[in-house]
Amino acid sequence: MTDRPRRVLLVEDTASLAAVYAEFLRGAGYQAEHARTAQEALAAARATPPDAVLLDVRLPDGDGLSVLRALRQGQPDVAVVIMTAHGSVATAVEAMRAGAADFLVKPFSADRMAVTLANALERAELRREVRDLSAASGRAAFQGFIGAAPVMQAVYRVLETAAPSRASVFITGESGTGKELAAEAVHRLSPRRDGPFIAINCAAIPRDLIESEIFGHVRGAFTGAVTDRIGAAQAADGGTLFLDELCEMDLSLQGKLLRFIQSGTFQPVGSTAARRTDVRFVCATNRHPLEEVRAGRFREDLYYRLHVVPVRLPPLRERGEDLLAIADAVLARSAAEEGKAFRGFAPDARAALLAHPWPGNVRELENVVRTAVVLHQGEWVTAEMLPLGPPAAAAPATAAPPPAPAPEPARILPAPSAAEAARLIRPLAEVEREAIERAVGICGGNIPKAAALLGISPSTLYRKRAAWEAAAE
Helix, strand or coil, X not given: CCCCCCEEEEECCCHHHHHHHHHHHHHCCCEEEEECCHHHHHHHHHHCCCCEEEEECEECCEEHHHHHHHHXXXXXXXXXEEEECHHHHHXXXXXXXXXCCEEEECCCCHHHHHHHHHHHHHHHHHHHHHHHHHHHHCCCEECCEECXXXXXXXXXXXXXXXXXXXXXXXXXXXXXXXXXXXHHHHXXXXXXXXXXXXXXXXXXXXXXXXXXXXXXXXXXXXXCCCCCECCHHHHCCCCEEEEECHHHCCHHHHHHHHXXXXXXXXXXXXXCCCEECCCEEEEEECCCHHHHHHCCCCCHHHHXXXXXXXXECCCHHHCCCHHHHHHHHHHHHHHHHHCCCCCEECHHHHHHHHHCCCCCHHHHHHHHHHHHHXXXXXXXXXXXXXXXXXXXXXXXXXXXXXXXXXXXXCCCCCCCCHHHXXXXXXXXXXXXXXXXXXXXXXXXXXXXXXXXXXXCCHHHHHHHHHHHHXXXX
């Protein structure tokens, strides 16, 4: 942050409005510079880059969108706020998709302008801080991870610090956040990098076979055991054993795993002879391990034995514009594999990617981008090409339908008075506005994200809020 007055480039061709807006800016503590045309605006921005731009959508020598695109190419961090009349809200929404920070509907008050500019400048400052942190740390990518968000910088530091030790690493995070990638990073950065990396998914192996998968078995131990077979514990000797979805492991096997961790010895299924091996443990789960301990599904002593270095992988929705960097990398890889000519994402596609909640995290993002590449042609992936509709929840095949509840006898309620009805029943428009404003507040002012969670398009949400503000003025 700087103590100097923030410089705002005001692009407005109507002299009377420009004078009013310049006075608004000076009253809010900004230093204002005025440009009347698109050409003047671009020349002024090149000469002295502004902190923010108040940009009219209609100019004598062009439109504000062309100025916006030129500004975004040369100065991607500048906060651009679009000014539009009521009839041009759709254009303002298009500008938001092209990279504008926000928009103001004319006529607007000085207070409204000040709040909008302050918010836009704050977001631009945060973007610069993230970029500077990334540049300082050199961690736009790390051991297969892509992303420079501060939450990922912390993950990179923990993985790098923990890797050289023998301490067990316990990775938590939602499905699709890259837990196995983190485990592989620990192995590659450790002194055991030349040893084997053996991964076992405890949720993907039947309970009656997982003990054999981990500890191996001897011939005749059970039906089908026609030869001796080594398990993951012996295969990982001198390397790393990664136990994914550990909280899915049966309690009886957890006890045997605990003995193996404490003593370094184990017995294959059907054998009475103990075997010794030297492995480093890395575990992962998409559950909350302490809650599993409290519920009696995970042994407390095993938890404290393995939960030495905790690593939490953040979901994709907490990683900001890392999402776009990952999407760009997946697009480049998929286009090369499929022989397609895609060069990148159109602005509306980037907005749609940022607005989606991504319950499946990076795995879901990879699937969405690859599907778009396989099914479409072109240079730019548009929002229409992205299969982002919420999937229908499939009922379990074996689940029987619940019995229909017995009908309750009809009850005749006394009709409420007019005053009581007015208290109990609120206008639908009022309920709708309350729901929208609450969603926007919960999402921290992120309109596309709030719209996605409400199940409506961002343009609809922008139009409704603009109409409410106009009615209030």
